[in-house]
Amino acid sequence: MMSRHCSKWARAALAAACAPAFAVAQQAADADLPSLPPVTVTATPNPLERDLLPSTTESVTSMEMAEKINVMNVEDALRYMPSLIVRKRHFGDTQDPVATRTSGLGQSARSLVYGDGVLLSALIGNNNTFATPRWGMVTPEEISRIDVLYGPFAAAYPGNSMGAVIEMTTRRPREFEAGIDVSGAWQTFKLYGTNDNYGTYQVNAYVAGQSNGLGWWLSGNHLDSHSQPLGIATVTRPTNPSAAGTPIAGAYADQNRLGAPIAVLGATGFEHQVQDNAKVKLTYDFTSDVRLTYLLGYFQHDNNASAQSYITDAAGTPLYAGSFNFDGYNYVVAPSVFSNGVYRAEQEHLMQALSLRTSTGGQWDGEAIVSYYDYQKDLLRVPTVALPTGFNGGAGSITNMAGTGWANADAKGYWRPEGISGTHQVSFGVHYDLYKLESPRYNTLDWISGGQDVLAANSLGKTRTFAIWAQDVWRLDPRLRATLGGRYEWWKAYDGFNYSLVPPLDVEQPSVSVSRFSPKASLAWDVSENWLATASLGVANRFPTVTELYQAIATGPTLTVPNPNLKPEHALSGELAVERALNKGRIRLSYFQENLNDALIAQTAPLVPGSTQLFNYVQNIDKIESRGAELVAQKSDLFFEGFDLSGSVTFVNSRILEDPPNPAAVGKRTPNIPEWKWTVVATYRPTEQVAATIAARHSSRVWATIDNTDVYTHTYQGFDSFLVLDARVYYQIDPRVSAAIGVDNFANSRYYLFHPFPQQTWIAEIKVAL
Numbered sequence: 081m082m083s084r085h086c087s088k089w090a091r092a093a094l095a096a097a098c099a100p101a102f103a104v105a106q107q108a109a110d111a112d113l114p115s116l117p118p119v120t121v122t123a124t125p126n127p128l129e130r131d132l133l134p135s136t137t138e139s140v141t142s143m144e145m146a147e148k149i150n151v152m153n154v155e156d157a158l159r160y161m162p163s164l165i166v167r168k169r170h171f172g173d174t175q176d177p178v179a180t181r182t183s184g185l186g187q188s189a190r191s192l193v194y195g196d197g198v199l200l201s202a203l204i205g206n207n208n209t210f211a212t213p214r215w216g217m218v219t220p221e222e223i224s225r226i227d228v229l230y231g232p233f234a235a236a237y238p239g240n241s242m243g244a245v246i247e248m249t250t251r252r253p254r255e256f257e258a259g260i261d262v263s264g265a266w267q268t269f270k271l272y273g274t275n276d277n278y279g280t281y282q283v284n285a286y287v288a289g290q291s292n293g294l295g296w297w298l299s300g301n302h303l304d305s306h307s308q309p310l311g312i313a314t315v316t317r318p319t320n321p322s323a324a325g326t327p328i329a330g331a332y333a334d335q336n337r338l339g340a341p342i343a344v345l346g347a348t349g350f351e352h353q354v355q356d357n358a359k360v361k362l363t364y365d366f367t368s369d370v371r372l373t374y375l376l377g378y379f380q381h382d383n384n385a386s387a388q389s390y391i392t393d394a395a396g397t398p399l400y401a402g403s404f405n406f407d408g409y410n411y412v413v414a415p416s417v418f419s420n421g422v423y424r425a426e427q428e429h430l431m432q433a434l435s436l437r438t439s440t441g442g443q444w445d446g447e448a449i450v451s452y453y454d455y456q457k458d459l460l461r462v463p464t465v466a467l468p469t470g471f472n473g474g475a476g477s478i479t480n481m482a483g484t485g486w487a488n489a490d491a492k493g494y495w496r497p498e499g500i501s502g503t504h505q506v507s508f509g510v511h512y513d514l515y516k517l518e519s520p521r522y523n524t525l526d527w528i529s530g531g532q533d534v535l536a537a538n539s540l541g542k543t544r545t546f547a548i549w550a551q552d553v554w555r556l557d558p559r560l561r562a563t564l565g566g567r568y569e570w571w572k573a574y575d576g577f578n579y580s581l582v583p584p585l586d587v588e589q590p591s592v593s594v595s596r597f598s599p600k601a602s603l604a605w606d607v608s609e610n611w612l613a614t615a616s617l618g619v620a621n622r623f624p625t626v627t628e629l630y631q632a633i634a635t636g637p638t639l640t641v642p643n644p645n646l647k648p649e650h651a652l653s654g655e656l657a658v659e660r661a662l663n664k665g666r667i668r669l670s671y672f673q674e675n676l677n678d679a680l681i682a683q684t685a686p687l688v689p690g691s692t693q694l695f696n697y698v699q700n701i702d703k704i705e706s707r708g709a710e711l712v713a714q715k716s717d718l719f720f721e722g723f724d725l726s727g728s729v730t731f732v733n734s735r736i737l738e739d740p741p742n743p744a745a746v747g748k749r750t751p752n753i754p755e756w757k758w759t760v761v762a763t764y765r766p767t768e769q770v771a772a773t774i775a776a777r778h779s780s781r782v783w784a785t786i787d788n789t790d791v792y793t794h795t796y797q798g799f800d801s802f803l804v805l806d807a808r809v810y811y812q813i814d815p816r817v818s819a820a821i822g823v824d825n826f827a828n829s830r831y832y833l834f835h836p837f838p839q840q841t842w843i844a845e846i847k848v849a850l
Contacts, residue, residue, distance in 0.1 A: 131236060131494075132505050132553045134563040134602030134616055135229035135245070136657050136670055138162055138712065142223050142251070147771040147810045148763055150822040150843045152263060152282060154223065154248070155215045159806075160759045160775055161228050162712050162728035164244070167208060169835050170307035171265055171280045172353045174381065174427075177212040180243030181230065181732060182653075182674045182706040184752020184782065185833065187681075188212050189625050190649075191243035196250055198375060198433040198451050199488050203240060204515050205627035206680060206698075210481070214453065216357045217377040217431055219299050221259060221286055224251040231653050231672065232620035235551040235565030235600050236492070236509060239620035242651045242674070252297075252363060256289035263845035267838055269308040271830065272332050273390035274347045280305040295363040303355045310349030310835045311421040312796035313387070315411045317341040325405035325412075330390040333407060337790040337798040343406050344796075345413065346389040348421020349835075356380045369440040375433040375451075383425040387418050387467060400467035415466035422470060424528065428457040445494040455484040463527045476527020477536060483518035508550040515543045517626040534581070539642070541576040541589070541630030545569055545623065551600070559606040567598045571623040576630040576644050589630060589644040596621040596648060610661040615654075622649040628680060628698045641697045647678040665715030676704040681751065683742055683786045701739045701786075704750050708732035722765040729758040736786070744787040752799070756780040769812040778803045784834070793832065800831035816849040 138161055140149075145157045152171045158164050158178070165179040183190035189206035192199065193213040200218070205211030229237075229245040237245055261284040268277055286299035314336065332344040360376040389398040391406075401415045433451035438444075458481035465474035492509035496502055519539040522532035551565030576589030602616040624646040632642050657670040678700040714726035734750035749755075761775040781793045781801040793800045808822035821844045828840040 133234045135233045137229050139227045141225045148773045151220050154218050154220050160761050163730040172303045172305040175209050177208045183243035192240050193246045195248045197449050205625045218248050222250040224249045233616040233618040235549040235567045239622040242620040253288050258287040258850040260285045261847045265843045267841040269839045278306040293365040297361040299359045301357040305353045307351040309347035313346040313417050314342045321408045322410035324410040325403040328391045328404045330392050331406045335792045339792045345391050348387040350386045352384045354382045370438050373435045377431040379429040381427040385423045387421050418467045419463045419470050424461040426459045430454045441500050447492040450489045452487045455481050461527045473526045473528045478524050479521045481519050486515040488513045503555050505553040511547040513545050515626045517541045536581045538579040539631040541626045543573045543626045545571045561604050563602040565600040570595045573629050578632045612659045614657045617654045620651040647700050650677045667713040670710045674706045679704050703737040706734035724763045727760040748788040749783050752782050754780045754782045771810045773808045775806045798832050802831040819846045
């Protein structure tokens with residue numbers, strides 16, 4: 081299983097990515113071009129080889145990425161992995177979390193993403209905005225393989241692994257190499273009154289090599305992306321008709337996700353993103369078995385979002401705020417309806433990591449990794465003045481998250497008392513992390529370039545965790561092995577503070593500390609040469625993030641308030657799996673169940689017992705049960721030589737069993753978890769140089785509300801069922817040059833996952849090794 085406007089630059093990138101392929105192909109027929117020197121993967125072994133982890137695992141390799149997947153950003157490589165959905169709204173999206181078997185798209189802290197053992201997940205929060213993984217710290221060109229480990233069955237990982245662990249392993253070239261990758265994309269999009277094209281171009285370049293034990297990887301990426309609208313400006317239709325207000329034209333009648341009638345007034349969140357990523361990776365081999373690695377990653381991001389009004393007065397002038405009459409109803413449109421979808425984001429983030437590993441394969445090996453992620457600059461500017469005045473400045477707000485960041489440290493040991501093939505393979509380790517939130521929001525007289533004036537709101541806080549763990553892989557006999565492990569964690573949240581000018585709030589939050597033990601057990605039986613059966617059981621404790629505890633968000637008269645007394649999520653997870661090896665293929669069937677207590681999900685409820693005033697904030701839901709099955713199959717040379725077929729299907733029944741603050745939720749489906757997900761990927765290789773792929777990915781609708789009242793899905797903030805068809809043709813022109821052309825969503829499926837998602841998008845690329 082694999083394993084806007086459109087600028088001239090986007091057109092140029094598409095031309096650059098397509099035209100050279102034909103020219104080079106003509107030359108290559110007669111030219112005897114030198115080949116690249118062999119590239120040997122000498123990076124750290126993948127996590128299964130290194131730790132003998134008990135989790136069910138699926139993988140995708142660099143060759144599969146090149147041949148079968150339209151990969152613009154590294155997270156695209158996960159598109160067809162079983163049970164996974166990456167909520168990527170456009171190329172270069174910085175808000176693209178992963179949904180897993182039993183975790184939805186708004187639960188980024190219930191999965192983990194690593195690059196060569198360095199944590200890339202942003203466990204500063206549990207959401208689909210700023211707490212999504214830092215994918216840009218790994219480039220597609222350096223990937224050797226990506227492994228996805230399902231379930232919290234390995235003691236080496238914290239309770240955030242209850243969904244999945246994604247381990248990206250990079251390659252290290254033996255000799256000098258360099259390369260450049262130019263790609264372009266073109267999306268056609270039509271929705272309500274929006275009908276336009278949106279272009280993206282991207283350039284990646286790298287130089288890498290090794291000499292006398294010193295290895296290096298230097299890479300840079302520049303991306304310029306225009307997105308389709310990410311928001312829709314709507315107002316709810318009043319109960320009674322009225323002749324009041326200025327008559328308008330151009331609005332659309334529709335429903336919101338609760339089924340209530342609305343007027344659609346325009347589109348917002350047309351993002352123009354310019355991103356630059358730079359990476360330096362240095363390695364030094366003290367011996368053939370001992371390696372020191374230093375990583376420096378820099379991320380720079382400018383994002384300008386605009387809005388489009390569909391509604392006009394009798395003279396045809398676009399309107400954005402006021403008292404309007406449409407279809408016999410009076411709508412009072414606040415400035416925020418449009419202005420909240422206009423913003424400027426400026427970010428500069430820096431990540432550093434240092435690791436030391438030994439890989440002797442003898443009795444003892446070890447590993448130590450420390451990493452630090454720092455928000456050096458992080459400004460979000462939003463107007464509060466009505467448009468169109470706000471397009472040129474005026475009053476607004478500035479949220480400044482500079483100073484936010486996190487640090488992680490891990491030390492691991494590997495003990496093989498009888499050697500690598502002995503009865504026991506013991507691993508153990510210690511872990512420390514520190515997460516810090518700083519999120520003041522200021523009023524400003526000029527939201528575009530003004531300074532930070534009056535403090536309007538502030539959220540501060542820290543969390544830290546210390547953990548120890550151990551695991552033993554015990555070979556009971558040549559065909560039967562048991563894995564036993566446990567993890568003990570001490571967690572503390574402290575220095576919490578919340579302030580709001582309007583509505584008023586000024587409070588120092590109490591410190592909270594908890595300690596928890598998470599046992600793990602797994603049994604694997606090689607029934608025969610072709611059959612493997614496994615049974616796994618594990619407890620996972622996922623501690624609240626600092627933003628779940630301390631971040632207060634004021635939105636007009638409503639205040640999303642923090643809850644500093646949240647309990648950790650406690651999951652008891654199990655899986656039974658049977659796998660059969662086939663000639664050039666395999667098939668696996670898994671049954672899994674997760675019993676989740678004290679689930680951390682935002683819901684609306686009174687803050688003060690007995691009060692009728694409702695607030696939206698993260699609360700513990702007493703009990704959720706998720707049961708499901710996953711079928712995965714893959715076969716090469718199926719029907720005829722060169723034809724590969726792979727696919728997966730996942731069924732999950734996830735229900736809320738107990739929720740005292742909201743009894744209406746009991747028995748309802750858990751938010752954001754679809755009942756069905758499936759993928760199919762078919763690839764044909766007529767020659768060794770050419771691969772043509774057609775793929776399909778599907779998800780059934782999901783509920784976004786605790787009580788399942790969002791009955792209408794095909795609308796802004798709704799969550800549709802979708803079926804998306806993709807295609808790709810890859811051509812290895814010669815050993816140094818490859819080209820590809822593909823299309824995502826070639827059937828032009830129109831669907832929402834809260835936001836309107838991309839429609840038909842063409843992608844082309846050319847890669848040259850220098």
